[in-house]
Amino acid sequence: MFFNKSDNGGAPKKQRVLPLLPLRDIIVFPHMVVPLFVGREKSIAALEEAMAQDKEILLAAQKKAKTNDPTPDDIYTMGTVGSIEQMLRLPDGTVKVMVLGKRRARIKKFVPSDDFFLCEVENVEDKYVASVELEALTRSVQSTFETYVKLNKRIAPETLMQVQTIDDPVRLADAIVVHLSAVKLHDKQEILETTDAAKRLERLFELMNAEIEILNVEKKIRSRVKKQMEKTQKEYYLNEQMQAIQKELGERDEFKSEIQELEEKIKTKKLSKEAEGRVKKELRKLKMMQPMSAEATVVRNYIDWVLNLPWEDKSEENYDIEAAERILDEDHYGLKKVKERVLEYLAVQALVRKLKGPVLCLVGPPGVGKTSLARSIARSTGRKFVRLSLGGVRDEAEIRGHRRTYIGALPGRIIQSLRKAGANNPVFLLDEIDKMSSDFRGDPAAALLEVLDPEQNKSFNDHYLDLDYDLSDVMFITTANSLGGIPMPLRDRMEIIELSGYTEFEKLNIAVRYLVPRQKQEAGLEQADVDLTENAIRTIIHHYTKESGVRNLEREIGSVCRKVARQVLKDQQQGKTGLSYRIAAKNVPQYLGVPRFRSNKTSEHDEVGLTNGLAYTTYGGTILECEVSVVPGKGKLVITGLLEKGMQESAQAAMSYIRSRQQMLGLASKSEDGEDFHSKVDVHVHFPEFVPKDGPSAGVTIATSIASALMKIPVRRTVAMTGEITLRGRVMPIGGLKEKMLAAHRAGIQTILVPRENRKDLREIPKRVLNAMRVVLVEHMDEVLREALVLSDPDAVFGKRVRPMEYVGGRLVEHGDGGEGPGEGVPTPTVEAPGAQQ
Incomplete structure (x- = not known):
């Protein structure tokens, strides 16, 4: 006889509209009571709507549990109409609800609703034909479930007693499938969607038999492991269980399989003759060893390292000069010298096809783009990029590796990086090479001598490999903040390219082209209308950063972008778009x-004894103020500030020069007891800013301050100077002129005094800086004092000497002799200044 079954306590409506609660990883069946924890806003709104009506809600499962915001296509169309028995709000905002499944229902269509899912559902009636076959199937399912419960210890015996009392074939399948925890979600959904009770029981019978077979295998494995544990120690439990599983699946000799794989790899891998011979010899040793021995592990690791190195594997290089130049210009603004060097290398490589890898050393203050420039070089040449930071490395084995006799030995970081790159011709960046140190474990700088020497690195020998490895195709690039930390033999093997600080114009262009777009993207402002004006960037450069590079500038721009992002989000939440x-x-x-x-760091007034000097530090150029005070004393010279020995000796030489020029400077007044001025007063030389200062470049600054203090004549505040003097007043050349002139330009200096022998270095000064300043080339201290001191009649003090050469507006002006004659004071024809950089 055919039945339509509906156990809902009454005759429900055929179709009605109900709120929907999407479920994750669970399916609710009719007559099933289950607690649910609901946290999604839409789901909570659906529960509240059901509670406001008749407490009925449709429970349907999601196809994918990870979907946080499901759509109608993500939800199964067959579900269960449930009744909310209890609902409790928890302190964390979630809702605990107890639901009772009542009947199957199918979603006909979704009704538009913004707050929760609302759908029109149709009740699905269970049907079955009472027969002897159905009765037999029912008993078989009950018997099979009894067997399953005996094998699965996690099901309580009371559950079995409850199931055995159910003789209704419609309810039996729903009552059993709830307890099959290993059955997958889509199989449970299939049972829910099956309306024929007989077919539902048949499918459940198949699923239970499959689970029983798995449980029998697990029981057999556990039994075998238990017997083996009785004969061996308990510590080998996991290993024995693994062996039992392998016996169940079939015997496999992993060691033999591994040997065969290594032999095949040796045949296909391109190795050097030495490496191929060594690895075959090691493989023969491995065959004669016990697989689990420590020696076999060492040999196996060695063979793996040799076979995984890119002995002949090379990435295809790009020889398109125009494309490489375009990439370099896209990634970096300025840096003309290093770009030219890279393009020269590519041009030669394209012609000869085999060129020993160059070793470039990029030296400059932090934030000027040394590391990112190396990445751009790799992109422009088509090579892979590898970076190795040497900061704090003090062990030679970090470069050369450990010998295999040590426990845990590994190759050096050079070989490790090449294995990671997977190519034998990458761009290899050795970052912060000046930050290495040495201790009792060796000197890593000495180990790098072989790596960076083009004549030796074609046969680099790592202690772990003990094989010659060819590094001649690697393009090594090193970076450093200063050359002082690099040993001379190592420096001799590299081509030094100095990257000085950026001018204000260059910083502005870098910010507009790179920093602002990048920080806007990182702050999520790509779609927002945000405009950081050029004047605002200039304000940040002048008043919020003090650096040669652009790292702090990018940090400050990022801070502005984050604050703007906060305002944008606030406006969006308030509905402002x-x-x-x-x-x-x-x-x-x-x-x-x-x-x-x-x-502007310079003083607002011309002051006596205060001179603007220029210094070069590891962070770029800076203004160095020198103060001198004259007090009654006994001719003592006091020098204070963070000064090295060389600077103190410069002060002594400056004082000796002043004493030798006391007649000309009007300081030779005699007292009654015959003592000179220098025996009556103490001269105190002080450098206020506490930055480490060394190197021969402050002699003219100290001498000018002493002369000003003794003569009581102010020094021009718009003048800065650099240079070292001898006892006779000759001005000696200095280093770091470009960085110092950039610092003077940032500080608003109008006139800078430079040793005449540094005239050749003006070619490296950007034209924009050279045109904005007056550069005076001096060769004697008298010329320095003539330009620096505020004198009404310089000729009365220094005589009509030949005035120095100077650059005004970027053009050289050579003044004639100051004496009588037709050429008096007439400048010679002007010539172009040597500054070539834009």
Whole structure:
């Protein structure tokens, strides 16, 4: 007889509209009571709607549990109409609800609703034909479930007693499938969607038999492991269980299989003759060893390292000069010298096809783009990029590796990096090479001598490999903040390219082209209308950063972008859209606070004994103020500040020069007891800013301050100077001129005094800087004093000497002899200044 079964306590409506609760990893069947924890806003709204009506809600499972915001296509169309028995709100905002499944239902269509899923459902009636076959199937299912419960210890015996009392074939399958925890979600959904009770029981019978077979195998494995554990120690439990599983699946000799794989790899891998012979010899040793022995592990690791190195594997290089130049210009602004060197290398490589890898050393202050430039070189040449930081490395084995006799031995980081790159011709960046140190474990700088020597690195020998490895195709690039930390033999093997600091114009271009777009992207402002004006960027450069590079500039721009992002989000949450955000110079303090630096470091007035010097540090050029005070005393010279020995000796030489020129400077007044001025006063030389200062470049600064203090004549505040003097007053050449002139330009200096022998270095000064300043080339201290001191009649003090050469507006002007004659004071024809960089 055919039945339509509906156990819902009454005759439900055929179709009705109910809220929907999507379920994850669970399916609710009719007559099933289950607690649910609901956290999604839509789901909570659906529960509240059901509670407001008749407490009925449709429970349907999601096809994928990981979907946080499901759509109608993500939800199964067959579900269960349930009744909310209990609902409790928890402190964390979630809702615990107890639901009772009542009947199967199918979603006909979704009704539009913004707050929760609302759908029109149709009740699905269970049907079955009472027969002897159905009765037999029912008993078989009950018997099979009894067997399953005996094998699965996690099901309580009371559950079996409850199931055995159910003789209704419609409810039996729903009551059993709930307890089959190993059955997958889609199989349970299939049972839910099956309306024929007989077919539902048949499918359940198949699933239980499959689970029983798996449980029998697990029981057999556990039994075998238990017997083996009785004969061996308990510590080998996991290993024995693994062996039992392998016996169940079939015997496999892993060691023999591994040997065969290594033999095949040796045949196909391109190795050097030495490496091929060595690895075959090691493989023969491995065959004669016990697989689990320590020696076999060492040999196996060695063979793996040799076979995984890129002996002949090379990435295809790009020889398109125009494309490489375009890539370098896209990634970096300026840096003309290093770009030219890379393009020269590519041109030669394209012609000869085999060139020993060059070793470039990029030296410059932090933040000028040394590391990122190496990445751009790799991209422009088509090579892979490898970076190795040498900061703090003090062990020679970090470079050459450990010998295999040591426990845990590994190759050096050079070989490790090449294995990671997978190519034998990468761009290899050795970062912070000046930060290495040495201790009792060796000197890593000495180990790098072989790596970076083009004549030796074609046969680099790592202690672990004990094989010659060819590094001649690797393009090595090193970076350093200063050359002082690099040993001379290592420096001799590299081509030094100095990267000085950026000018204000270059910083502005870098910020507009690279920093602002990158920080806007990182702050999520790509779609927002945000405009950081050029004047605002200039304000950040002048008042919030003090550096040669652009690292702090990018950090400050990022801070502005984050604050703008906060404002954008706040406006969006308030419903304000389409707004534009413009950050002008006057608005910068609102984002970054009170300005940290003055744009002009020079004094506001011409002062006696205060001179603007120039210094070069590892962080670029800087203004170095020198103060001198004269007090009554006994001719003592006091020098204070963070000064090295060389600077103190410069002060002694400057004082000796002043004493030798006392007659000309008007300091030779005699006292009654016959003592000179230098025996009556003490001279105190002080450098206020506590930055380490060394190197021969402050002699003229100290001498000018002493002369000004003794003569009581102010020094021009718009003048800065650099150079060292001898006892006779000759001005000696200095280093770091470009960095010093950039610092003077940032500080607003109008005139800079430079040793005449440094005239050749003016070619490296950007034209924009050279045109904005007056550069005076001096060769004697008298010329320095003539330019620096505020004198009404310089000729009265120094005589009509030949005035020095100078660059005004970027053009050289050579003044004639100051004496009588037709050429008096007439400048010679001007010539172009040597500054070539833009």
